[in-house]
Amino acid sequence: MTDTIAATLVPTPNQDTLARRMSDFATFGEALDYAATGQRGMNFHDARGNLARVYPFRELREDALAVAHRLVALGVRPEDRIALIAETGAEFAALFCGTIYAGAWPVPLPLPTSFGGKENYIEQLVVQLQSSDPSILFFPGEIAEMAGAAAARQGCKGIAFEDLLAAKAEPCDLPEGDSQAICYLQYSSGSTRFPHGVAVTHEALLNNLAGHGHGMELVEHDRCISWLPWYHDMGLVGCFLSPIANQVSVDYLKTEDFARRPLAWLDMISRNPGNSISYSPTFGYDICARRISSQSHVSERFDLARWRLAGNGADMIRPDVMQGFVNAFAEAGFKASAFLPSYGLAEATLAVTIMPPGEGIRVELVEEERLSGHPRDISRPARYRAIVNCGKPVRDMEVVIRGEHGGPLSDHHIGKVWCKGPSVMHSYFRDPESTEACLVDGWLDTGDMGYMADGYLFIVGRAKDMIIINGKNHWPQDIEWAVEQLPGFHQGDIAAFSVQSESGEEVPAVLVHCRVSDPEERRKLHDQIKDKVRSITGMNCVVELVPPRTLPRTSSGKLSRAKARNLYLAGEIQPYPLAA
Incomplete structure (x- = not known):
């Protein structure tokens, strides 16, 4: 039955008569208003990768405005925090964008898939709810018991997605957008006991999305395919907000469906008639290569020749894993030059550096003693680690390496990575002490260690690890x-x-x-x-x-x-x- 439904649906197109604008808007609401005048949009797929719902940006805007009216009727005011369990689907998309139209700040929070048991998940939600202090928590109906318990412990309203979307939307005036206003709060993936809500302005978001679009050198036939979760910066900013602000059609597979059937991701890429852009942490490529190792006829099942940009990010990039993926899927047309290493973090909205398209994975062999900061013991043979080139700073971003006393270091000297630009966060929400600790004269201390070489950034690891x-x-x-x-x-x-x-x-x-x-x-x-x-x-x-x-x-x-x-x-x- 699902296959029959999928056969009758027509996905949103790659090409459009609407002229592409690279996120040159004052607010995200303006970006969605513009995208809605074209034909592109979102396409949601089921667990087997079959198309289940087509959701043009035009329809998203209509639903988001209706959500904004409902929120105002509930008493939501500008700068209120609205917590949203980030389930990949049209409902969350409309709620997130509607919250922005209402002038409030959406706060995407994780689904229970990555947590060990019911009580651990409730505790995680409570901690982040305490930090963001929202007036309402919206959640999918199927996790009502857990999400409702977390909302009750925090003392905020808990409302199911379905209940809000079923309510009548009375038209009303909505606040005017302000580029300097906070657009949303983003919790970093490691947020547990002491969470940091990263406050991102409209200006910062759109500047980073423009850097993202220009850095990837977007072209007319590009299409995004993603399984990344919408509560993590790479999934939220790179694969949800960027396609809207840069007008790119996108296909989604839920993260939990990817975990069960990872090769469905590559099936979706194979079916794309245009150029594919798809990102993954290293482990995503690793699990696909391992799953296919026991199968034959790779070229009969997959066609990865049009995968133009295979992004790598969110964790340390492993060149051996990337080579394993190339070995597994070269027969299906995958090209190693498609790899697009990048570096970023929520505190910089997302992207800090991106490899120029076509350059692929480039590594430098560095002596481990150099990485540890100690002279080599000449009585022992030298050992090396392959350090991956993470690309050049995105547009308007500066990157510098600083030594332990704060001074800048020259090329090939390892130190702390600092960055500066319009897309650096406004602050950590209600945490001036932590904000002051990492933001100094507009420069962000990323907490990562690395070095520069000829304008490219090489990441060595997290200082705290x-x-x-x-x-x-x-x-x-x-x-x-x-x-x-x-x-x-x-x-x-x-x-x-x-x-x-x-x-x-x-x-x-x-x-x-x-x-x-x-x-x-x-x-x-x-x-x-x-x-x-x-x-x-x-x-x-x-x-x-x-x-x-x-x-x-x-x-x-x-x-x-x-x-x-x-x-x-x-x-x-x-x-x-x-x-x-």
Whole structure:
């Protein structure tokens, strides 16, 4: 029946007679007003990738204005925060845009898919509701029990999407847009105990979206395909707001459907008659390559020759994983030059740097001792890590590398990454102390470490993740990637951090997903991992084998080392016992 419905639907077109404008609007409301005069729009697909709903930008605008009228009738006023559970669908899109038309600030919050159980999800919502202090929480009806409980604990109204959209919309005057006003609040994917609501103005949003559009060199036949969640900046800004402001038709697969059937993403790209633009963190490419490895006839199922821009972002880019994807799908026409590495963060709205299209993945081999900031021990052979080129700053963005005393560093010197431009956030909502800590004279301290080379940015890692033992720096990903080279491991199976030993000294600790059931084999695996980590750090370490799917992830799918450490120390991650 679904296939029959899909056959009768006509997706919104790639081409349009409407002249494309690269986000050159004063407010996001103006951007949607303009997009609505054309034929492009959103297209929502079911779990098998079949087209389920066509939603032109024209229809989105009509629904959003009706939502704005309903919100005003509910007493919503400009600058009120309106929390929205970010389910990929027309309802959330209309609610988000309608909240903006009403002059209020939408606050997208995550679905329960990335959290461990009902109570953990409710607690996560409560923490972010306390931070954003919304007047209303809107949610899909199927999670009414959990979302309603969170709203009740916070003391705000809880209303199902369906109930609001069924209410009568009485026309009324809406506030005029202001480019300097806050457009929305964005919580970073790692927001848990101490969340930071990033306040983004209309001006900042549109400036970043213009940089995004120009950086990708958008052309008439381009079409976006996305499974990324709308509560994460790459999904929200890059694949929801950017297609509207840059007038690009887009096809959506829900994140949970991608998790169940990742190859449906590539099926959708294969069916696209134009040029495809689609982004993913490294793990998305990894899981697709692993799923197809057991299948044959790749070229018969997929046609990836028109995949013009295969964006990489949101986590450390792994060149070995990217090469694995090329190996798996070259037969289907995928070109390595399509890869588009980028770097960004919610505090800069989204994009900070983008690789020029066509340049693909470029790496530099850097001695690990250089990464740790210590001279090389000449008695040991040199080890190298491949650092991926993340591209050049987007339009209007400046990037500089600063040393520990705040001074700028020259090319190839590793330090803290700072950026400055019109799309840098206004502030952290109601948190002046944290705002002042990372915003200095208009410059944003990203918290990431990297270096510049000939105008390109290379990212080394997160400063807060660095493991410092006996005054020596160790990057956790170097330890994790080394362990992954052992047979049977996948990306995301290992979390490395430091803990305090019984003697009070800091030592490296490694939690590893274990799929081995035999006690003796577990002991052998444990010893192998310990030897591997010792070869990297020169130290003995704590190795714990834990059940699969134990290590926590952020809402964007990234490994959360900080949360893994906290859960482990609190006894909430229980390792397997080892044979004596």
